[in-house]
Amino acid sequence: MTINWATITALIGLVGWIIPFVMLFIVPTNRKPSSATAWLLLVFLLPYLGLVLFLVLGSPKLSRRRRAEQHTMDKLLHQVVEEFQQQPELVALLDPPIPPRDAPYVQLNRNLGGMPALAGNSVELLPNYNAVFERIAQDIDNAQKYVHVEYFALSRDEETEGVFAAMERAVSRGVKVRVQMDHLGSRKYPNFEDMRAKLTAAGIEQHLLLPLHFFGANYTRIDLRNHRKIVVIDGQIGYTGSQNLIKRNYFRKDAIYYDELVARVCGPVVGELEAAFITDWYSETRVLLDRNTAPEVTFEPRACGEMLCQVLPSGSGFENENNLKLFTSLIHAARHTLVITNPYFVPDDALMTAITSAAQRGVDVTLFNSEASDQFLVSHAERSYYEDLLRAGVKIYQYKAPILLHSKHITIDDDIAVIGSSNLDIRSFQLNLEVTLICYDAKVVADLRQVEAVNLSKSKPVNLEEWETRSVREKLYENISRLTAALQ
Numbered sequence: 001m002t003i004n005w006a007t008i009t010a011l012i013g014l015v016g017w018i019i020p021f022v023m024l025f026i027v028p029t030n031r032k033p034s035s036a037t038a039w040l041l042l043v044f045l046l047p048y049l050g051l052v053l054f055l056v057l058g059s060p061k062l063s064r065r066r067r068a069e070q071h072t073m074d075k076l077l078h079q080v081v082e083e084f085q086q087q088p089e090l091v092a093l094l095d096p097p098i099p100p101r102d103a104p105y106v107q108l109n110r111n112l113g114g115m116p117a118l119a120g121n122s123v124e125l126l127p128n129y130n131a132v133f134e135r136i137a138q139d140i141d142n143a144q145k146y147v148h149v150e151y152f153a154l155s156r157d158e159e160t161e162g163v164f165a166a167m168e169r170a171v172s173r174g175v176k177v178r179v180q181m182d183h184l185g186s187r188k189y190p191n192f193e194d195m196r197a198k199l200t201a202a203g204i205e206q207h208l209l210l211p212l213h214f215f216g217a218n219y220t221r222i223d224l225r226n227h228r229k230i231v232v233i234d235g236q237i238g239y240t241g242s243q244n245l246i247k248r249n250y251f252r253k254d255a256i257y258y259d260e261l262v263a264r265v266c267g268p269v270v271g272e273l274e275a276a277f278i279t280d281w282y283s284e285t286r287v288l289l290d291r292n293t294a295p296e297v298t299f300e301p302r303a304c305g306e307m308l309c310q311v312l313p314s315g316s317g318f319e320n321e322n323n324l325k326l327f328t329s330l331i332h333a334a335r336h337t338l339v340i341t342n343p344y345f346v347p348d349d350a351l352m353t354a355i356t357s358a359a360q361r362g363v364d365v366t367l368f369n370s371e372a373s374d375q376f377l378v379s380h381a382e383r384s385y386y387e388d389l390l391r392a393g394v395k396i397y398q399y400k401a402p403i404l405l406h407s408k409h410i411t412i413d414d415d416i417a418v419i420g421s422s423n424l425d426i427r428s429f430q431l432n433l434e435v436t437l438i439c440y441d442a443k444v445v446a447d448l449r450q451v452e453a454v455n456l457s458k459s460k461p462v463n464l465e466e467w468e469t470r471s472v473r474e475k476l477y478e479n480i481s482r483l484t485a486a487l488q
Contacts, residue, residue, distance in 0.1 A: 070317035121267030122305030153244035154181035227432035261407035266304035272311035315433030346425035356392035384478035397459035
C-alpha cells in the first residue's frame with residue numbers, strides 16, 4: 001500500500017487551519033478576555049500544540065463532582081451556622097453587631113464563602129520561621145481531643161521534626177490526629193513516601209489533596225492545587241498564613257530561603273478554619289467529619305479575645321473568584337493607607353485598576369515584593385507591572401536577596417487586615433484552593449504595621465528612573481512572561 005504523503009500533508013494543513021476557527025467558538029466562553037486572547041493567540045500560532053494544551057489545561061475549574069461536594073458543604077455550613085446563631089448565649093459571638101465600615105465586606109465574604117464574621121477572637125502574629133513550628137508543637141502537646149493539619153507542602157525534616165514528634169505523642173495519649181497534604185506540592189521533597197508510611201504507622205490518618213489522576217472520571221488538570229495552610233487544635237486554636245510545614249530553604253540548591261507570616265488564632269473563628277479542613281477532607285475521602293464519624297470534632301465557640309474575624313475559602317471549587325473579589329473591594333475602600341505584601345504579584349485588570357486608582361486618589365500605597373526570584377516566569381511577569389504602578393504613585397520595595405519574602409498580607413487603613421495563603425496572581429484567583437483570614441481590628445493592623453516596618457528595613461526601594469533603564473532583554477522576558485500568565 002502506497003502512502004500518499006502529499007494528501008496527508010494537505011489534510012494536516014487543512015485541519016491546522018480549521019482548529020483556530022473552531023476554537024473561536026469554544027475558548028472565549030465564560031473566560032476573561034485577556035485569558036481568551038492569550039489562548040487564541042497560541043492556537044492560531046501553533047494549532048496542534050495549542051489544542052492539546054487547551055484540552056489539558058484549559059478548564060480552570062475542578063470536576064463537577066467536586067464542585068457539587070463544595071456546594072453540599074456550603075449548604076451544610078449555612079445550616080450549622082443558623083442553628084448556632086439561634087442559641088441566645090452565643091449570639092454575641094456568632095451574630096455580633098457589625099460596624100458600618102465593615103458591613104459591606106462581611107456581607108460579601110459571607111455570600112462568597114458562606115462564613116459569617118465572628119466576635120471574641122484573639123490573633124497573634126508569628127513572623128519567625130522556626131518559632132512557628134515550636135509554637136505549633138507546644139499547642140499539639142496540649143491537645144486533648146484532636147489535631148488537624150493541612151499543608152500544600154509537607155516534609156518531615158530536621159526543622160519540622162518537632163511538629164511530627166508532637167503529633168505522634170498526641171496519638172499515644174489518645175488524641176485523634178488527621179493530616180492532609182497536597183499531592184503535587186509535597187511529593188517532590190525527599191522521603192515523601194517514607195514520611196507517609198511513618199504517619200500511618202504512628203496511627204495518624206493521612207490523605208493526599210487533589211491526588212494526581214491522569215485518566216478517567218477523577219481527572220483534574222495537574223496544576224489545580226490545594227494551596228491552603230491550616231492547623232486546628234481541639235477547635236479552639238488555629239494557625240493559618242503563608243508558611244508550609246517544611247524546612248526554611250525548601251531543599252533548594254541555591255542560596256534562597258524564605259521569610260513568612262503565620263497567624264495564631266484563638267476563639268470562634270477557629271471553627272471556620274476547621275470548616276475549610278472538613279470540606280477538604282470530605283472531598284478526598286467522602287467522609288463527613290460529624291458527630292457520628294468523628295465525635296471528638298465538636299464546635300464549642302468560646303470567647304478568647306475581643307476581635308472580629310472572618311475566614312474566606314476560595315478556589316476552583318467555587319463559582320466565583322472569592323479572594324479576588326475580596327481584595328479588589330478592600331483596595332477600593334482604602335482611604336489613606338494601603339500596604340500589600342505578596343511574593344507573586346501578577347494582577348488581573350480589575351485588581352491593577354483598583355491599586356493604581358487608590359494611589360491616584362491620594363492613598364499611600366506600598367507594595368512589598370522580593371529581589372530574589374524562585375520562579376522565572378512569575379518574577380518577570382510581576383516586574384512587568386512595576387512601571388505602571390510607579391507612574392501611578394505606588395511605592396515598591398524589594399526584599400533583599402537571598403531571602404524571599406513569601407508572606408501574604410494586606411493592611412487597609414488602620415482597621416482591616418488580611419492574612420492568608422493567597423498570592424496575587426491568576427493561579428491563586430482561579431486555580432488554587434486558598435484560605436484567607438480577615439481581621440476587622442485595629443490591634444491586628446497595628447501589629448502588622450510592626451511586621452511591615454521590619455520588612456521595610458530589609459528592603460530596597462524601586463526607583464522609576466532607574467527601573468526604566470533595565471535592559472531590552474529583561475523587558476522582553478517580562479513581556480513574554482506576562483503573556484503566558486494569562487494562559488489559564
